[in-house]
Amino acid sequence: MKAIDAPPLLEDGELLNTTIMPIISENDILKFFNLEKDDIQEFRITHQSDGIYICIRLNVKYHQCPVCGQMTDKIKDYSQKKIIHSVLNYSQCFIIYEARRYRCPHCHKTFFEHNPFVFGSSRISVATVSNILRDLKLPNETFTSVARRYHVSVTSVINIFDDHVRISRRPLPACLGIDEVYAFKTYKSKFVCVLVDCTDQKIVDVLPTRKKDDLISYFMLIPREEREKVLYCSFDMWETYRIVARHVFPNASCCIDKFHVVQELGRRMDKVRISAQKKYMTQIRELQQKKKNIGLTKEEEYIYEEASRHYYVLKKFNWMFISTDNRIFDPNEEKRYNRRLEGYYNYYDLFDYMVKYDRELDIAYDLKDSVTRFYRQCHYEDAKKKLEEIIIDFRCCPIEEMSQFANTLTRWKQEIINSFMIVDREKNRKMNTAIVENRNKSIKLIKHASNGYLNWERFRNKILFSLNSDTTYYLNIIKKEDK
Ligand SMILES: [Zn+2]
Structure with a gap:
C-alpha cells in the first residue's frame, strides 16, 4: 500500500x-x-x-x-x-x-x-507547548532546533522551558560521586561540579563551582540527617573534594576511583616516553649536522639509522604505553610487514623494541604495570599491604617522574584502599564512577548543542531534565515568585 x-x-x-x-x-x-x-x-x-x-x-x-x-x-x-x-x-x-x-x-x-x-496570555497552544517540552528532553535538541520545528521564536521556546521546567535536587544517595566538567563559565568558576548517585546513575545536582567555600555552603544547607546517609563518596584527586567530603559527610568513606589513578600514572608514563624520544631526536640532529659538515663513519651511519627507527616507533606506537590491549602481550599475534623497519613485526615485537633499548622506559613501564595488576588482582583485605609495597617501588625508582608518583599514592593511600570496598554486597560491586565520566560527555553535548548557556539556572535545568530519564515538566506555568 x-x-x-x-x-x-x-x-x-x-x-x-x-x-x-x-x-x-x-x-x-x-x-x-x-x-x-x-x-x-x-x-x-x-x-x-x-x-x-x-x-x-x-x-x-x-x-x-x-x-x-x-x-x-x-x-x-x-x-x-x-x-x-x-x-x-x-x-x-x-x-x-x-x-x-x-x-x-x-x-x-x-x-x-x-x-x-493556551496557558494564560501565551500565544502558543497547550499542545504545542507539550510537544516543545517533550522534544527539549532530548540532550541533543537545542532551543533553536525546537523553535524551527514548531514555527515559534527561540525566545518563546526559552520562555516555555523556563516557565515549565524546574528540577529539584535529588536526595543525597548512599554512594555519591563528585566530578567536574569544564563546561559553563560563570563569574565563579569555569567548572561545573556534578553530583551523581553511583547506584542508580542519576544526577543528584549540578553546581556552578568546585570551590571549597561554595561546596561547603551548599552541602551545609542540607540537613545533617540527610548528609549522614552518604556512606561512600568518590571523587578525583582534587584536595578540595576530600576536605569538603570529610567536613559535610560524617559517615562517608572517601574513595579515589581507579580511573583517576591510572590516568595520572599514564600522564607520567607518557612524559618518560617523550623524554626517551627527545634523546633519540638530539642524537639524530647531531649526526645530521656532522653528516653535512664532515660526513659520517660507517658506525655513525648505523647509529643514525637506529636512532631514527627508535624515534619512529616511539612516536607512532606511543599509545601502547597506556593501553590495555592484550595484543601487546601476545608474542604469537600475526606479524605484519613494516616498511620503515624493513621487517615483520607484531605489537609484541614493537613494544619489545621500544623498551629493550631504553632502561628508563622499561623500568617505568614495569611500575605502571604493577599498578594495573594491583587493580586487577587485589581485594579490600590485601589492598593496603600491596599498595604500600608499590609505594616503596615507586619511591626507589631513579626516574623522577615515577618516584614523585609515590607522593601521589601516599597522599591518597586511604582513598585508594577504600575504592576496593564492596558497596553492593548483593552484586559484589565496588564503587564505580565510570558513569560519571559518561554523564560528563552528555553535559558537554548539551553545552555544545546550545552555543553556550548564559543563564546558569537554565543550563542546570536542561542538564537535569535531559539526563535524568524520570524528570518531567510542570503542566502549569511555574509562578515567578516560586522560581
Ligand atoms: Zn466578583
Missing part, C-alpha cells in the same frame, strides 16, 4: 483545500482539545497562504469570579487571540480564538473564560 503523502503545495505556496479537508476536521479538533459539540458556539476551518486557520468561539457558561467567588455569565467583551498550534508537521496551523471576557456583577472584576487552548 502506498504511504500517505503530505498534501501537495500549489505554486504560490497555498495548500490544496480538498486534500486538507479530510485530514483535519471539526471532530478531530474537538477530540484534540477534549471539547464536546455543546461547548462550541462557532467553528470554522480556513486555508490561507501562511497556514491553516481554525476559528473557534466557545459557548457561554457560568464562570466563578476569581475575586469574590460569585457565579456569572455576564459577558463584557471579546478579544481575538491568534494562537500558534504546531501539531501538523506539513503546515503551520493557527487557532483564532474569540476569547470571551465576563464581568462579575458583584465586584465588577472582569476576567477571561476558561479555555483548553
Whole structure:
C-alpha cells in the first residue's frame, strides 16, 4: 500500500483545500482539545497562504469570579487571540480564538473564560507547548532546533522551558560521586561540579563551582540527617573534594576511583616516553649536522639509522604505553610487514623494541604495570599491604617522574584502599564512577548543542531534565515568585 503523502503545495505556496479537508476536521479538533459539540458556539476551518486557520468561539457558561467567588455569565467583551498550534508537521496551523471576557456583577472584576487552548496570555497552544517540552528532553535538541520545528521564536521556546521546567535536587544517595566538567563559565568558576548517585546513575545536582567555600555552603544547607546517609563518596584527586567530603559527610568513606589513578600514572608514563624520544631526536640532529659538515663513519651511519627507527616507533606506537590491549602481550599475534623497519613485526615485537633499548622506559613501564595488576588482582583485605609495597617501588625508582608518583599514592593511600570496598554486597560491586565520566560527555553535548548557556539556572535545568530519564515538566506555568 502506498504511504500517505503530505498534501501537495500549489505554486504560490497555498495548500490544496480538498486534500486538507479530510485530514483535519471539526471532530478531530474537538477530540484534540477534549471539547464536546455543546461547548462550541462557532467553528470554522480556513486555508490561507501562511497556514491553516481554525476559528473557534466557545459557548457561554457560568464562570466563578476569581475575586469574590460569585457565579456569572455576564459577558463584557471579546478579544481575538491568534494562537500558534504546531501539531501538523506539513503546515503551520493557527487557532483564532474569540476569547470571551465576563464581568462579575458583584465586584465588577472582569476576567477571561476558561479555555483548553493556551496557558494564560501565551500565544502558543497547550499542545504545542507539550510537544516543545517533550522534544527539549532530548540532550541533543537545542532551543533553536525546537523553535524551527514548531514555527515559534527561540525566545518563546526559552520562555516555555523556563516557565515549565524546574528540577529539584535529588536526595543525597548512599554512594555519591563528585566530578567536574569544564563546561559553563560563570563569574565563579569555569567548572561545573556534578553530583551523581553511583547506584542508580542519576544526577543528584549540578553546581556552578568546585570551590571549597561554595561546596561547603551548599552541602551545609542540607540537613545533617540527610548528609549522614552518604556512606561512600568518590571523587578525583582534587584536595578540595576530600576536605569538603570529610567536613559535610560524617559517615562517608572517601574513595579515589581507579580511573583517576591510572590516568595520572599514564600522564607520567607518557612524559618518560617523550623524554626517551627527545634523546633519540638530539642524537639524530647531531649526526645530521656532522653528516653535512664532515660526513659520517660507517658506525655513525648505523647509529643514525637506529636512532631514527627508535624515534619512529616511539612516536607512532606511543599509545601502547597506556593501553590495555592484550595484543601487546601476545608474542604469537600475526606479524605484519613494516616498511620503515624493513621487517615483520607484531605489537609484541614493537613494544619489545621500544623498551629493550631504553632502561628508563622499561623500568617505568614495569611500575605502571604493577599498578594495573594491583587493580586487577587485589581485594579490600590485601589492598593496603600491596599498595604500600608499590609505594616503596615507586619511591626507589631513579626516574623522577615515577618516584614523585609515590607522593601521589601516599597522599591518597586511604582513598585508594577504600575504592576496593564492596558497596553492593548483593552484586559484589565496588564503587564505580565510570558513569560519571559518561554523564560528563552528555553535559558537554548539551553545552555544545546550545552555543553556550548564559543563564546558569537554565543550563542546570536542561542538564537535569535531559539526563535524568524520570524528570518531567510542570503542566502549569511555574509562578515567578516560586522560581
Ligand atoms: Zn466578583
